């Protein structure tokens with residue numbers, strides 16, 4: 001049963017990867033979309049394509065979720081234009097670097113903490129009061145298995161995703177007694193621009209992450225997000241972990257050629 005037709009979904013970081021896949025999936029379900037990304041031209045082009053292909057209303061905006069004032073004025077404008085979402089997908093996030101903590105680049109840390117933690121907080125803080133006032137709405141946070149298991153050289157990225165885990169739980173606790181739901185979808189290895197961004201554009205190193213194994217695609221994660229969003233209002237999927245069959249733990253990945 002499709003409970004999503006006509007709902008408006010706001011997705012951050014929607015110009016590529018999991019965010020773009022979610023945009024495509026929700027458009028296919030008949031949802032209207034508000035898409036944001038730092039890459040303004042790309043998000044506007046995607047909005048035009050999705051609106052054309054699916055007959056839904058799609059708006060694309062350039063927005064950096066780490067800019068607190070920009071997020072606040074963006075949400076104010078949504079309110080004025082009657083474009084507040086029924087569903088918020090806090091997707092914007094990234095890993096930067098893979099280093100031992102005592103050798104890490106502090107600029108990488110700032111980037112991850114600002115985007116993965118503060119960006120999610122800014123957007124949630126500004127959108128949630130409207131959901132609470134309507135006593136309806138759904139926040140879906142894109143977490144990670146990196147928020148369940150710490151792995152070598154990942155400590156700061158892990159810490160940001162553990163924070164997402166905690167914020168997801170905290171929002172649920174604070175919203176007890178309302179009909180506003182909060183869920184996290186926590187993927188394992190997904191082949192997107194993620195590794196290229198983590199390795200600062202080193203495409204060879206990024207490709208090696210996915211070598212001889214079968215990672216998730218953005219579409220696999222989007223399927224899970226749509227499932228979570230489509231549950232009846234009395235059902236709140238608090239956390240949904242989605243892993244490739246070839247991966248059973250952050251530290252256990254089967255590669256066809258190199259694994260026993």
Ligand code: 8X3
Pocket residue numbers: 143144145146187188189190250
């Ligand atoms: C992405 C999952 O294990 O590559 O968040 O960090 S992992």
